[in-house]
Amino acid sequence: WLPGLVLAFNLLLAVWASRLVTMTAPVPDLIDALVRAAGPLRHVGISPDRLGLAAAIMLRSIPVIAGSFAATRQAAQARGITRHLGAQVTRVVVSAVGYAQATGAAMAARGIGEDD
DSSP: OHHHHHHHHHHHHHHHHHHHHHHHSOHHHHHHHHHHHTGGGGGGTOOHHHHHHHHHHHHHHHHHHHHHHHHHHHHHHHHTOTTOHHHHHHHHHHHHHHHHHHHHHHHHHTTTTOOO
16 A cells, blocks of 8 residues: 555645646746747657647636536535536536637637648
8 A cells, every 4th residue: 555655645746846836937937938848849740839839728727627616516506416426527527628619619710720
């Protein structure tokens, strides 16, 4: 059980370190640093700009999905069905897919992410 405990501690430490970085540094600076650091990946066919765009969208999506969890939990509590986790997760997944589709449509309308 000791390796599992070490793994859990390392995972918790990584989460807290990432929270510390994202809370103390402006997100645009983090994205710019990621794009610069990913520059050498151009040689293997990975676009650093697309990687930065993906990271920015991911960071922007986290509060939206967390808000969806909170809203779904509140709605379930109001209906008295707090124990049915499957229904709550299903609603959050459907909401996340809708959010992803809307984000993709907005990006496509602006010509962002299209092949050059």
